[in-house]
Amino acid sequence: MYAPERQQEILRLAGEAGRVDVLSLAERFQVTAETVRRDLTALDRAGLLRRVHGGALPVARTGFEPDLTARETTAATEKDRIAAAALAHLPAAGSVILDAGSTVARLAAGMSRLEGLGLTVVTHALPAAAGLADHPGVDLHLVGGRVRHRTRAAVDAWALRAYAEVRADVLFLATNGFTAEAGLTTPDLAEAAVKRAAIAAARRVVLLADSAKAGQERFARFGSFADVDLLITDTGLDPAHRAAIEAAGTEVVLA
Missing domain, CATH: 1.10.10.10 (Winged helix-like DNA-binding domain superfamily/Winged helix DNA-binding domain)
Incomplete structure (x- = not known):
């Protein structure tokens, strides 16, 4: 170990x-x-x-790492707005990766109601996969591995190997905390490793994170804003945080 x-x-x-x-x-x-x-x-x-x-x-x-149920009820209105805004950044065709997270799960739910999709979707998140499994316009690829009960996300070696074989157009990424200085962090090292692999597997990275996560730092760092093309967050983001993130080269959209 x-x-x-x-x-x-x-x-x-x-x-x-x-x-x-x-x-x-x-x-x-x-x-x-x-x-x-x-x-x-x-x-x-x-x-x-x-x-x-x-x-x-x-x-x-x-x-402290809240479970999925607690996350789904925290900042629910803000997450709904972020997910709705993220729909506009889906490619017209091609492939997307959906990370594990309550806001990304809302994006998957929104995708499930869209007609005319023609996308390949790759995810290690069970809630996202379940929501899209029956969509006729989605070619769904479920990444396997050990499933963490707290997040319903697959992690460890199987997941890392799968993402090493993928090159997707867009990754919709989640995080537990973010700062311009420390970057993107999450409480669990195994989840951080999968997030890092997903970032490497995508040409474009879109981070979905509510403003309450700004200024928060967790145990495991998995990326920086140099890895992120676009942050979609809510209007509660502190202007100082926004300025620092934009200075790092990341576009910021407030939903």
């Missing part, structure tokens, strides 16, 4: 138990106590855990 994988597991354990201790972690991962202390120090410096004597405590704000 590599250090980032071990640290992600430490975060998960801390979130579930409310505390982790050095000796138990060393035994669990079959590493030295000093290795665990270095992991905890790195996570503490990143603001993801708080070191205490003999172990660490979770930092609730950063370590």
Whole structure:
């Protein structure tokens, strides 16, 4: 197990138990106590855990990852407007990748109501796939892998191999947090890896993210605004965030 994988597991354990201790972690991962202390120090410096004597405590704000149901009801009006605006950026023909995320799932729902589509759609997100599975104008390709229950997204090696074989016209991307400086972040390393692979598999990247995610940083970084051609967000985006993102070369549309 590599250090980032071990640290992600430490975060998960801390979130579930409310505390982790050095000796138990060393035994669990079959590493030295000093290795665990270095992991905890790195996570503490990143603001993801708080070191205490003999172990660490979770930092609730950063370590919390809401499930799909909670995400669907958060900023629902803004997400609906973003998804509606994103429909205008579908190619007339060709191929698109749909990332896992509640706003992208709304885009898929909007696509399911459109007639005259002639698109190849690739996705690792089960909700998006389910919404488009019966559409006669969609040639759907479902990317496989281990499905994370929290996000209903396929991750790990199978998904990464599939995206390595794809070159799509447009990727509609989701994120848990974004800043012009830190870029795009998500709580889970496995999801970050798939997002990174999807970015590499697309000629154009359209990020769908509500303004509440601006200024937020999560554990796993998967890209920067140099990777993003267009950000579609809502009118609540702070003008300073917008200016910094546009300065990085990304077009911003407010829905």
